[in-house]
Amino acid sequence: MHRLIFTLFACSMVWSSCSYAERIKDIANVGGVRSNHLVGYGLVVGLNGSGDKTPFAEQSLLSMLNKFGIKVPDGVSTNTKNVAAVAVHSELPAFAKSGQKIDITVSSLGNAKSLRGGTLLMTPLKGVDGNVYALAQGNLVVGGLDASGADGSRITINVPSVGRIPNGAMVEKTVNTGFDLGNSIRLNLKNADFTTATNLMNTINEQLGEGTAKALDGETVEVLAPRMANQRVAFLSMIENMEVVTGDAPARIIVNSRTGTVVIGQHVTVNPAAVTHGSLTVKISEDTQVSQPNALGGGNTALTANSGVDVQQGSGRMFNFPKGVSLDDIVQAVNKVGAAPGDLVAILEALKQSGALKAELMII
Secondary structure (H helix, E strand, O other): OHHHHHHHHHHHHHHHHOOOEEEHHHHEEEOOOOOEEEEEEEEEEOOOOOOOOOHHHHHHHHHHHHHOOOOOOOOOOOOOOOOEEEEEEEEEOOOOOOOOEEEEEEEEOOOOOOOOOOEEEEEEEEOOOOOEEEEEEEEOEOOOEEEEOOOOOEEEEOOOOEEEEEEEEEEOOOOOOOOOOOOEEEEEEOOOOHHHHHHHHHHHHHHHOOOOEEEOOOOEEEEEOOOOHHHHHHHHHHHHOOEEEOOOOOOEEEEOOOOOOEEEOOOOEEOOEEEEEOOEEEEEEEEEEEEOOOOOOOOOOEEEEEEEEEEEEOOOEEEEEOOOEOHHHHHHHHHHOOOOHHHHHHHHHHHHHHOOEEOEEEEO
């Protein structure tokens, strides 16, 4: 099974690391065209006794009632269990217009056990500038479940204190992206790479004329564009469907220390090196025995500990990597001896420490 895992990941990296043409819309974003984060504070009502028992939740409820002309006498507690104070957050897409709807996420701020069955009351969603850009309201969809019994038993599935409302907020204000300003646009690569930026510039210049595009750095390419908005839209539609040959990914090895998954890039090579790897397993077991005296002995029953120590020495493995060994050679050498993921990680770390590994080793 380990052998299959190594081979599959290695082959997938070989395929993905090769240079091939990609559409510009898949590798770059248009500068200024982005979403914006929104956040708000509100109340969820209609809970079945699973609401907050916090002072600020009650204070929010009293404040809301006061706005509707209902005055609760001072010193009187509502003692309601069906209300929860929540944080509401969402993302406002680029070019979103007034009247359009967006999805929202609702998260409990207090000690509410569950938001299942609750309804979010009208909540203004604000941007970082403090302006209101959307209004949220609606019935929550909660994927979690929380149930408890009178004897203290309790079961929780997923997270019942977080819910979503599809199309739960209506856009009230449009964000100006600056899309139609100036005589140029900027294409920002999702993954900075000087080779890709150069190829992107050359592709646009070949199809639209020399001097149309220029690379500002390894991530940004500036392109001359029409000033009129309708012409600029058609211009970008043409550009984003152009195909560009991307640069090769750098030589890199990624190791997931929790799962033992190892992903090796295509261009990983090592200098001449020999690595010996063996395994030493030590097992310590504790067994408690009862010492019972005979009937006429007059002694007392006693517990005695019986410890066992077992040491197993695994067979050592020698890996010999000649100069310029490739990804396929490394995988085949490790698979040939049936090494586990931990063995491969140890070998890679040893090669990195010795300076023989010509790649970036990332352990996550």
